[in-house]
Amino acid sequence: MSADASTLMSAEAPGPAPASLKTLLTLAWPIIISRASQTVVSLSDTLMVAPLGAAALAATATGAVNAFTLLILPMGITFIVSSFSAQLHGRGDLAGARRYGWYGLGVAAATQVACLLAIPFLGQVLGLLPYEAQVHQWMTEYMALRLVSGGAAIGIEALANYYGGLGRTRPGMVANVVAMALNVFLNWVLIFGHLGAPVMGVAGAALASTLATWAAFLGFAWFFWTDARAGEKAKLRAREFFRMLRFGVPSGFNWFFEFLAVIFFINVVVAGLGTPALAAMNAIFALNSVSFMPAFGLTSAGAILVGQAIGRSAKDLVPGVVWLTARTAGTWQVLVGLVYLLVPAALMVPFAQGEHAARMTDIGVRMLMVSAAWQVFDAASLTLAESLRAAGDTLYPLLARLVIAWLVFVPGSYLTVTRFGGGDVGAMAWLVVYLAVLSAVLWLRFSSGAWRHVQLVELEPAP
Numbered sequence: 001m002s003a004d005a006s007t008l009m010s011a012e013a014p015g016p017a018p019a020s021l022k023t024l025l026t027l028a029w030p031i032i033i034s035r036a037s038q039t040v041v042s043l044s045d046t047l048m049v050a051p052l053g054a055a056a057l058a059a060t061a062t063g064a065v066n067a068f069t070l071l072i073l074p075m076g077i078t079f080i081v082s083s084f085s086a087q088l089h090g091r092g093d094l095a096g097a098r099r100y101g102w103y104g105l106g107v108a109a110a111t112q113v114a115c116l117l118a119i120p121f122l123g124q125v126l127g128l129l130p131y132e133a134q135v136h137q138w139m140t141e142y143m144a145l146r147l148v149s150g151g152a153a154i155g156i157e158a159l160a161n162y163y164g165g166l167g168r169t170r171p172g173m174v175a176n177v178v179a180m181a182l183n184v185f186l187n188w189v190l191i192f193g194h195l196g197a198p199v200m201g202v203a204g205a206a207l208a209s210t211l212a213t214w215a216a217f218l219g220f221a222w223f224f225w226t227d228a229r230a231g232e233k234a235k236l237r238a239r240e241f242f243r244m245l246r247f248g249v250p251s252g253f254n255w256f257f258e259f260l261a262v263i264f265f266i267n268v269v270v271a272g273l274g275t276p277a278l279a280a281m282n283a284i285f286a287l288n289s290v291s292f293m294p295a296f297g298l299t300s301a302g303a304i305l306v307g308q309a310i311g312r313s314a315k316d317l318v319p320g321v322v323w324l325t326a327r328t329a330g331t332w333q334v335l336v337g338l339v340y341l342l343v344p345a346a347l348m349v350p351f352a353q354g355e356h357a358a359r360m361t362d363i364g365v366r367m368l369m370v371s372a373a374w375q376v377f378d379a380a381s382l383t384l385a386e387s388l389r390a391a392g393d394t395l396y397p398l399l400a401r402l403v404i405a406w407l408v409f410v411p412g413s414y415l416t417v418t419r420f421g422g423g424d425v426g427a428m429a430w431l432v433v434y435l436a437v438l439s440a441v442l443w444l445r446f447s448s449g450a451w452r453h454v455q456l457v458e459l460e461p462a463p
Helices: 003-012 021-052 054-091 094-126 133-147 150-165 170-192 202-226 238-273 275-311 315-342 344-348 357-391 395-418 423-448
Strands: none
Touching (some): 021 054, 021 150, 021 202, 021 275, 021 315, 054 150, 054 202, 054 238, 054 275, 054 357, 094 150, 094 238, 133 202, 150 170, 150 202, 170 202, 238 357, 238 423, 275 315, 275 344, 275 357, 315 344, 344 357, 357 395, 357 423
């Protein structure tokens, strides 16, 4: 074949095809189920100890949030595993992608060590907070048992992100659904003492979660160990592990500092409005945690497609992927916002119970109607943040969230409520402002094209 003929055939060869809605949804639905099952684990702990009284409920619900706060940093770090495995998969380097699955497990191992070192100090640290004696005791027991499985929880995240980057989102879904099913069953056994088990109450809920998490992780780890294909086994490299941390630590702090800002908003700003407002805010966040799952699954799937396109050296396809993801997630969030606007009182019915029911419903209706305004901004900011993360641009989103959350949102909401009497509507309006500003800043970053120049994966000849 002549050189001219070879050149002509190369020019006529089709390039990588743009992502389709079907591809996006195929990747997204297992992620949605995975995240939903994780929500069920925490909800089942809380709901199943509720008959034991307010102290048990407070210890379990708050203990779960506190434990999650300690794990959100390493969890955010493991999200970068998906970025590496997606780009390496796009290059055809399956051995390189698999190494990052192992590096994610290294983060999980370090997390487990840190959790075990923290357990002896839990009682002392929690004693600094104004909990009643019984709540303090039960919360200490609950968190100590939950942290025994901290590394296992991060290990599931690491492996789910590794397989997600390959376009295989179902293994992570299976692991999380197994953990959920085991957790609900073991809660029934250990909290109330069924099937001959002792009645353990709050400690039983924690032990159930820990046993379920370890069982799911060990099964997932065995699948990962036996799933190696020919050519995928390779010697681990220290420089790659530290490269992962270089990009992953900003990703972890991104989630950590935003979560802290939300915790401050709920426990200081909204709590200052009284118990009915605080209860209504928690109800709204519970509703949003459910409605948010499809959007999170879609944006995670979009990030996988972004990483794979970059790995194939098809960066020109990335804007199309981002726009497809934003449209799809935005459509879902618009529908959610319409439901909030049309039937807010009906959505509050399951939460508004007891002596504050009427007041809680009144406040909750107003809050829900305002929260309808942030749905599209939530979809946009998450789409852009996940896409930038897939490209390896993790430092800029971290700095953007730090500045907007802690220099704009936190002081703005606090002053509006405490100094200017903004009330519950004023507090919720600041959430809309935060997400709108964050969306705009992330869009400016993405449209600048700076992500095109980020070198996430070390330059090596593609296999």
